[in-house]
Amino acid sequence: MRVLPVLLTAVPLPLFATPRGRAFFSTDSIDGLLFILLSLVTILLVVAIALKVRTEMMRAKNTARRPVFDTTKFNEYISALSSKSIDAYLTLKKRKQQKNNGALKGMLLILMAGGVYSLPAGAQQIDAKPSALLQETGIIITLILLLIPIVAGVILMAVKVSGLIRRRTRERNLEEATVFADYLTNPDDPVIEQALEQRKQALAYHLHNKELAGEAAAEDARGLVGNINLHTGLSVVAQKQRARQRPAVDPALSKLVMWYLGCAAFWLLFGTTVGEYVGIKFVSPDVDHLSWLSFGRLRPVHTNAVFWGWASLGMLGLGYYVVPRVSNVPLASLKQGRWSLILINAAVILGSVSLMAGINNGGGEYREYIWPVQLLFGIGLVITLYNFINTIAVRTTKEIYISNWYIVAALMFALVISVVAYVPWWQDGLGETIVQGYYMHQGVGMWFMLFTLGIVYYFLPQQLNKPIYSYSLGILAFWAQILFYTLIGTHHFVFSAIPWWLQTVAIVGSVGMVIPVAAGTTNFIMTFRNGWYKIASSYTLPFFLVGIIFYFTGSLQGTAEAFRSTNLIWHFTDFTVAHSHLTMYGIISFFLWAGIYAVVPRLSGKEAPQITVGAHFWLALIGLLFYTIPLMYGSTLKGIMWMQEKPFIDSVIMMAPYWLWRAIGGSLMWLSHLFFAYNLYKMILGDDTTDVKGAAIERLNQSYSEIESTL
Amino acid sequence: MELFDNHKSLYRTAFLLFVILTVFVAIIPAMNNQRNNTPLPDAPALSPAAVKGKALFVSNGCVACHTQQVRNVDMDKKWGSRPSIAADYADNHRTDFWRNTATLMGTERTGPDLTDIGTRQPGEDWHLTHLFNPRIVAPASVMPAYPWLFTEKKEAAKNDVVVKIPDEYKEEGTVIVATLQALQLVAYLKELKQVKLPDGTEIPAFLYAKQPSAANVANGTAAGAPDGRLYTLIIVRAVISRTEKD
Known part of the structure; x- marks a missing residue:
């Protein structure tokens, strides 16, 4: 509470004045945005310093020797004290301790204030060089968006650390108390001993807590008690809630969904292994000299495998669970589902091989598979669409749940864009480029984003065990997404030879995307309302939370990138690569993992070890940040160098450390996928040796049916 | 509802x-x-070798790092003598039954733009050596090497094109000979030249203003982002250049 005034005084007052007579918080007002940026940095700094101080405290406490009591002196004191004085002495001692704490807090405050006051000087130092950059609204917005998750993360960490400290303090106090009690029970003076004995007895008297419950073990007839942690003490990872047993799902459908997810995981591993290797090639271009493994061929192998293999199959797998579930009917055709899976897998296998062999469609991103290959994928989607619509058509609910709006729309739109992009009778000259802009961005926004949102609209409320905050916001986001997203494709070709008006429309559409993104984010965040505490005890919700944060920041970063002024700096640099990883990985992949960890235990009845789920989560998140932030920073520098008309090779040399960071972040992400694959293996196949109960029941059933059949 | x-x-x-x-x-x-577009009157069609070279350019995914578009912004001046216009791409048609049109405009510039590479680097020797291993001519380059477009021989035959390669990049006592594919790819690169606009056509200007210099910023005189007037100017000039082209 005392931090706030410090913060306020630290901010230079003139910022609040708006000399140009503009609204303080408009995107026009650089001052306003800078203020937000500065506040975020300040918060970050304050929390970081606080964290440092507290960690030091904890370390000091941990390393401090056990308190040694001077026995003779202590006895002297004891013999001079009456039982009343003991109390007084105890309270006095307690107060003294509190005083010490107070002094520490004061020091902390001074430290924090010092940190804040020193900030303006530091900020100016940074300001001196790229101040022209800080005048750019788009860049400031991006910086702010970037800082939001970091600030959130640091604050979360601070909360966790202080919790840890509190617990540790409590433990220490207990220890001291034990020592003290020992002394009290063994004094030399018999009189005092007696007095203290009496006092001790009086103090020691307490109910043994079994007066009401009795000695017998508790009987939990209504199944109210669950998730009991029998292992006390400092655990390595927090114990999370186990997946709840739910009504059984049709085993055949379970099998289908798990096959989809298993294939998706395979393509994730394959695709990111290739991606990792491609990233290494930036650092070490001569690592191999094989044509099949050259950079230009592997890059599309990576992007297409994670697009059509991992993300698409993962989405479809979850979709096959969600669509029948929210329609309250069984899936129309399991057989068609299997065909779809086979076709899509075949497309990715053939596509990857042909790309490595040097056969591609002409270089448009995500359109690298030649049409016969992409046709297989398309047929797979047609079959799935037909299957889903047939399922929804016989639904037993009156309304169509919002998930099914998003999922079916995504399938329809993906087919439309594929047809537009692959029909062979047109696209001469710039026609190809215009269609490419449209195709590539609709692929991302209309296929991956829409479908994934549909999945989130089902799993997020389900995992929070409460309804979605607003159905209407979901509907608004749905139509707004179609309206604005369809327009934005050509913002990849700003300043190019395609019509100027089309570029402008794309930029306007990109700004319009604020509406669906804000609506969607609000809806998800508000669904969390009053349920934030559940994050700590769930291993799926953190994935959702990260997905939501990146949904907001990643999507709006796209808007910030689309402006002409920001395009000037960032277009053609690695910034786009960082952005696409923030979105395809930060949003889509995290949401998919959330859904997978939610649904597979329900299908198979087996759970992954929580520690490896945690490893997956943190490695993926930290890896993603290591990957994207240096890349964004470096590519901004690159854009500036280009504008200053430095020799091109200088910008390549400058990027080297940032590419190295990208490779490091990529390695962490890749490692996290190994954990994910292991978790999925545990959830789907696992080892059922521990499940004695299930086996026993099964045996009983068997013997029962045997008896029945013999009768 | x-x-x-x-x-x-x-x-x-x-x-x-x-x-x-x-x-x-x-x-x-x-x-x-x-x-509404036709190729410029002076635009030569690609030679048969260059057409095959372009196919190699496509199949090796060169477009991942090399753009072929000079935007009408100041910083692109070094990649060509004028901004690219729609007519520059008009002669691109569907490659074949299996493959789509390839304008190869690109979306990333990890390497230099190649719109006018034929003018910048007219020498075949340079291209061949560079393709064999870019680090021979540009030590800081991160471009992949393409040794499979070359063969290592004990002795060159009569018609072989021998590529100048320093000893540390090949085995001693051998010569590096360019394959037909390497020559085709180089033919394509050499034919990548910006076409002159017909006489009397106004060359579209590089529209976007430079960013303010550091000195101006320090003096506090520079406006950061281009102001509204400049935007209007850019749009008006773009419209004019478009109507003239049509």
Whole structure:
């Protein structure tokens, strides 16, 4: 509470004045945005310093020797004290301790204030060089968006650390108390001993807590008690809630969904292994000299495998669970589902091989598979669409749940864009480029984003065990997404030879995307309302939370990138690569993992070890940040160098450390996928040796049916 | 609401909305653009070798790092003598039954733009050596090497094109000979030249203003982002250049 005034005084007052007579918080007002940026940095700094101080405290406490009591002196004191004085002495001692704490807090405050006051000087130092950059609204917005998750993360960490400290303090106090009690029970003076004995007895008297419950073990007839942690003490990872047993799902459908997810995981591993290797090639271009493994061929192998293999199959797998579930009917055709899976897998296998062999469609991103290959994928989607619509058509609910709006729309739109992009009778000259802009961005926004949102609209409320905050916001986001997203494709070709008006429309559409993104984010965040505490005890919700944060920041970063002024700096640099990883990985992949960890235990009845789920989560998140932030920073520098008309090779040399960071972040992400694959293996196949109960029941059933059949 | 409870009307509405928008932002502009453009009168067609070279350029995914577009912004001046216009791409048609048109405009510039590489680097020797291993001519380059476009021989035959390669990049006592493919790829690169606009055509200007210099910023005189006036100017000039082209 005392931090706030410090913060306020630290901010230079003139910022609040708006000399140009503009609204303080408009995107026009650089001052306003800078203020937000500065506040975020300040918060970050304050929390970081606080964290440092507290960690030091904890370390000091941990390393401090056990308190040694001077026995003779202590006895002297004891013999001079009456039982009343003991109390007084105890309270006095307690107060003294509190005083010490107070002094520490004061020091902390001074430290924090010092940190804040020193900030303006530091900020100016940074300001001196790229101040022209800080005048750019788009860049400031991006910086702010970037800082939001970091600030959130640091604050979360601070909360966790202080919790840890509190617990540790409590433990220490207990220890001291034990020592003290020992002394009290063994004094030399018999009189005092007696007095203290009496006092001790009086103090020691307490109910043994079994007066009401009795000695017998508790009987939990209504199944109210669950998730009991029998292992006390400092655990390595927090114990999370186990997946709840739910009504059984049709085993055949379970099998289908798990096959989809298993294939998706395979393509994730394959695709990111290739991606990792491609990233290494930036650092070490001569690592191999094989044509099949050259950079230009592997890059599309990576992007297409994670697009059509991992993300698409993962989405479809979850979709096959969600669509029948929210329609309250069984899936129309399991057989068609299997065909779809086979076709899509075949497309990715053939596509990857042909790309490595040097056969591609002409270089448009995500359109690298030649049409016969992409046709297989398309047929797979047609079959799935037909299957889903047939399922929804016989639904037993009156309304169509919002998930099914998003999922079916995504399938329809993906087919439309594929047809537009692959029909062979047109696209001469710039026609190809215009269609490419449209195709590539609709692929991302209309296929991956829409479908994934549909999945989130089902799993997020389900995992929070409460309804979605607003159905209407979901509907608004749905139509707004179609309206604005369809327009934005050509913002990849700003300043190019395609019509100027089309570029402008794309930029306007990109700004319009604020509406669906804000609506969607609000809806998800508000669904969390009053349920934030559940994050700590769930291993799926953190994935959702990260997905939501990146949904907001990643999507709006796209808007910030689309402006002409920001395009000037960032277009053609690695910034786009960082952005696409923030979105395809930060949003889509995290949401998919959330859904997978939610649904597979329900299908198979087996759970992954929580520690490896945690490893997956943190490695993926930290890896993603290591990957994207240096890349964004470096590519901004690159854009500036280009504008200053430095020799091109200088910008390549400058990027080297940032590419190295990208490779490091990529390695962490890749490692996290190994954990994910292991978790999925545990959830789907696992080892059922521990499940004695299930086996026993099964045996009983068997013997029962045997008896029945013999009768 | 009836619309939302009937799956047929709901999905039909969404489908139609998407298709209509698609028609207006993708299909019509694309059609328009490809119908209303012809190659510039002086533009030479690619030679047969260069056509094969372009196919190699496509199949090796060079477009991942090399753009072929000079934007009408100041920083692109070094990649060509004028901004690229739609007519520059008009001669690109569908490659074959299997493969789509390749304008190769690109979206990333990890390597230099190649619109005018034929003018910048006219020498075949340089290209061949560079393709064999870019680090021979540009030590800081991160471009992949393409040794499979070359063969290592004990002795060159009569018609072989021998590539100058320093000893540390090959085995001693051998010569590196360019394959037909390497020569085709180089033929394509050498033919990548910006075509002169017909006489009397006004060359579209590089529109976007430079960023303010560091000195100006320090003095506090520079306006950061381009102001409204400049935007208007850019748009007006773009419209003029477009109408003239059409």
